[in-house]
Amino acid sequence: MGKVTGFLEIDRQDRKYAPASDRIRHYREFIIPLSEETTRDQAARCMNCGIPYCHNGCPVNNQIPDWNDLAYKGEWQEALRNLHSTNNFPEVTGRVCPAPCEESCTLNLESTPVTIKTIECAIVDRGWKEGWIKPEPAKQQTGKKVAVVGSGPSGLAAAQQLARAGHEVHVYEKHAKAGGLLRYGIPDFKMEKHYIDRRVAQMTAEGVTFHYNAHVGVTLPIEELTAQYDAVVLAGGAEKPRDLPIPGRDLSGVHFAMDFLPQQNRRVSHEPPNTNDPILASGKHVVVIGGGDTGSDCIGTSIRQGALSVTQIEIMPRPPEKENKLLVWPDWPLKLRTSSSQQEGAERDFAVNTIEFTGHGVVKKLRCVRVDPKFQPIAGTEFDLKADLVLLAMGFVSPVHEGMIDSLGVKKDARGNVAADTLQYKSSVEKVFACGDMRRGQSLVVWAIREGRQCAHSVDKFLMGKTLLPR
Ligand SMILES: Cc1cc2nc3c(=O)[nH]c(=O)nc-3n(C[C@H](O)[C@H](O)[C@H](O)COP(=O)(O)OP(=O)(O)OC[C@H]3O[C@@H](n4cnc5c(N)ncnc54)[C@H](O)[C@@H]3O)c2cc1C
Ligand code: SF4
Numbered sequence: 001m002g003k004v005t006g007f008l009e010i011d012r013q014d015r016k017y018a019p020a021s022d023r024i025r026h027y028r029e030f031i032i033p034l035s036e037e038t039t040r041d042q043a044a045r046c047m048n049c050g051i052p053y054c055h056n057g058c059p060v061n062n063q064i065p066d067w068n069d070l071a072y073k074g075e076w077q078e079a080l081r082n083l084h085s086t087n088n089f090p091e092v093t094g095r096v097c098p099a100p101c102e103e104s105c106t107l108n109l110e111s112t113p114v115t116i117k118t119i120e121c122a123i124v125d126r127g128w129k130e131g132w133i134k135p136e137p138a139k140q141q142t143g144k145k146v147a148v149v150g151s152g153p154s155g156l157a158a159a160q161q162l163a164r165a166g167h168e169v170h171v172y173e174k175h176a177k178a179g180g181l182l183r184y185g186i187p188d189f190k191m192e193k194h195y196i197d198r199r200v201a202q203m204t205a206e207g208v209t210f211h212y213n214a215h216v217g218v219t220l221p222i223e224e225l226t227a228q229y230d231a232v233v234l235a236g237g238a239e240k241p242r243d244l245p246i247p248g249r250d251l252s253g254v255h256f257a258m259d260f261l262p263q264q265n266r267r268v269s270h271e272p273p274n275t276n277d278p279i280l281a282s283g284k285h286v287v288v289i290g291g292g293d294t295g296s297d298c299i300g301t302s303i304r305q306g307a308l309s310v311t312q313i314e315i316m317p318r319p320p321e322k323e324n325k326l327l328v329w330p331d332w333p334l335k336l337r338t339s340s341s342q343q344e345g346a347e348r349d350f351a352v353n354t355i356e357f358t359g360h361g362v363v364k365k366l367r368c369v370r371v372d373p374k375f376q377p378i379a380g381t382e383f384d385l386k387a388d389l390v391l392l393a394m395g396f397v398s399p400v401h402e403g404m405i406d407s408l409g410v411k412k413d414a415r416g417n418v419a420a421d422t423l424q425y426k427s428s429v430e431k432v433f434a435c436g437d438m439r440r441g442q443s444l445v446v447w448a449i450r451e452g453r454q455c456a457h458s459v460d461k462f463l464m465g466k467t468l469l470p471r
Contacts, residue, residue: 001065002072006044012112013038020344024303027188027268029095030340034115039122042115043071049106053330054116057104059446060087060453064101064116071119080127083120085470088157088449089199091128092182094121095191097446104330111325128198135205138166144463147172147229149216149404152180153445154436155235156199157452158459161469162233163206165460171208172225174215176271180237182445184262187297189304193269217404226408231431231459234418235452236404238437242394244289248357255279257294257393264301281307285386287366288312288346289354290393293339298391300341310346311385313366317373318350353377363390396442408432417441425455426462433459 003009015031017023023030034042046068054064063082070079083090094117105113127133144167148159151173163169177183179196200210214220216236225232241256248254260279266272281302288298291314302310323333342348353375356367370381398416399405405418411428413419418427418434425433435455436448453470460467 001048003044014115043068046114053104054101058101059450079123090124137206142166144230146231147225148233150235151178154448154452157449158456161456163208169208172211172214188268234434235436236438238396238442240397251363253363254390257391281305284388286310286389287387288391295393296339296341299346303344313349313352399438425458
C-alpha cells in the first residue's frame with residue numbers, strides 16, 4: 001500500500017485542460033500533465049483495498065493498486081512493466097479511456113476516486129521519455145503464420161501478442177496508415193497520432209509486417225488469406241453507421257460523423273484527402289445528432305473549424321447530475337457527463353427527435369419534436385433548428401457485411417456482428433477468429449485491447465496446443 005493515511009491527508013487532484021479559448025485554436029492535445037511530485041501524491045491516495053474494485057472495473061484488469069504503490073515509491077520502471085503486463089497501449093487508454101476503473105474505485109463512494117487514468121498515463125509517458133520501451137522480439141520463431149485484418153486497437157494488440165509468441169504476423173489494413181479509429185476517428189486534440197506511429201515502429205521491429213491499402217474482401221480476396229495463413233484474425237471494427245431515414249435525408253449538408261471526422265484527421269497529418277467533397281463546419285450553424293463520444297468529437301472539430309454555432313441533440317432524456325452511489329457503485333453509472341468538447345461551447349438539448357430536414361437542395365433547418373421517456377412525440381412541442389451542416393453521430397449498427405464477411409460466409413450474431421465467444425474467439429469458419437468491435441459491436445478502445453489480447457491467447461493455443469500468453 002502507498003501511504004497508509006494518504007487518502008485522508010491528500011485531496012484528489014487531476015490533470016487540467018488548457019483554457020478553451022486557447023485550445024480551440026489548434027488540434028493538439030491540451031491536457032496538462034501533473035508534476036511528478038503531485039502524481040506520486042495522488043498514487044499515495046490508493047488504499048490497496050482488500051477487494052480492489054478498480055481492478056474489476058477495468059476491462060483489461062490493470063493491476064491498479066500494485067502500480068499505484070510503485071508510482072508512489074518512485075519505482076517507475078517496475079510500474080511500467082506491471083502496466084504493460086495487462087495493457088499493450090497504456091498511452092492510448094491513459095488519454096482516451098472513459099476510466100470505468102475510477103467509477104469503481106472505493107474512494108468514488110465519496111466522489112474522490114484515485115486519479116488512476118492520470119497515473120497510468122504518467123507511468124507510460126515516462127517510460128517512453130526514458131527510453132525504457134523497446135521492441136520485445138520473440139526469442140524463437142514457431143514457423144506459423146497469422147493474418148490480422150484491421151489495425152485498430154484490437155488488431156494491433158492481437159498482432160503484438162502473437163508476434164511476441166514467435167508467430168509470423170501480417171496485418172492487412174484498408175487505409176494508408178495503421179490505428180483504425182485511433183487514427184481516423186478520434187481527433188488529434190484527444191490523442192495525437194505520433195503515439196500510434198511509435199507503437200507501429202515497435203511492432204515492426206518485433207517482426208510484424210503491415211500491408212496498407214489492402215481492403216480484404218474488396219481489393220484482396222479473403223480466400224487468399226485463409227489459403228496462405230495458419231490462422232486469420234478478423235479485427236475490422238463495426239463501421240456501419242446508424243442512419244436517420246427521414247424526409248430530407250438526401251439534402252446536401254447532412255452527413256455521417258465518420259464522413260466528417262476522418263477528413264480533419266487527414267488534414268492535420270497532411271495526408272491526401274480521400275474525397276473531392278470536403279465537409280467543413282467553418283461559418284456554419286452545425287447540429288450534431290447523437291450524444292456519445294463521436295458526437296463530442298464532431299463538436300470539438302466543428303468549433304476548431306470555426307462554426308458559427310454548434311447544437312447537440314439527443315433522443316435520450318437528460319440524465320441525473322449525480323448517481324445514487326449506493327445503488328450503482330461499483331458499476332458504470334448513468335449520469336450527466338460533460339466532455340471537454342461540450343465545454344468549448346455547444347448547446348445541448350435532450351429528449352429531442354428529428355422529424356425532417358428541410359431546405360432547397362441544401363439543408364437549412366431541422367424540424368424537431370420533444371419526446372416522452374418512451375421516445376413518443378409530445379404533441380405541440382415541435383420546433384425548428386437552424387442548420388447548414390448536420391452530423392449524424394448516432395452510433396454504429398454492426399460491421400460492414402459486404403465484402404470480407406459475406407465472402408467468408410461467417411456466422412453472425414443477432415446484431416450482425418461476427419459470432420464468436422469470449423473464451424476462444426473462434427468464428428464459425430475453421431481457423432478464423434474475431435475480436436474487438438467486429439465481434440462485440442461498437443464499444444471502447446480498452447475493450448478492443450482486451451479482446452485483441454485474449455484472442456491472441458486463443459490463436460496461440462490453437463496453433464501450438466498450449467500458450468503462455470495471458471488472457
Ligand atoms: C469518433 C469516435 C470516437 C471515439 N472515441 C473513443 C474514446 O474517446 N474512447 C474510447 O475508448 N473509445 C472511443 N471510440 C470507440 C473506439 O474507437 C472503438 O471501440 C475501437 O477503436 C474499436 O477498435 P477495433 O480495433 O475493434 O476497430 P477499429 O478501431 O474500428 O479498427 C478497425 C480497422 O479495420 C480496418 N478494416 C475494416 N475492414 C477491413 C477490411 N475488410 N480489410 C482491411 N482493413 C479493414 C479499418 O480500416 C480499421 O482500421 C470512438 C469511436 C469513434 C467512431
Ligand atoms: S479501488 Fe481505488 S483505493 Fe481501492 S485499490 Fe483500487 S484504486 Fe486503490
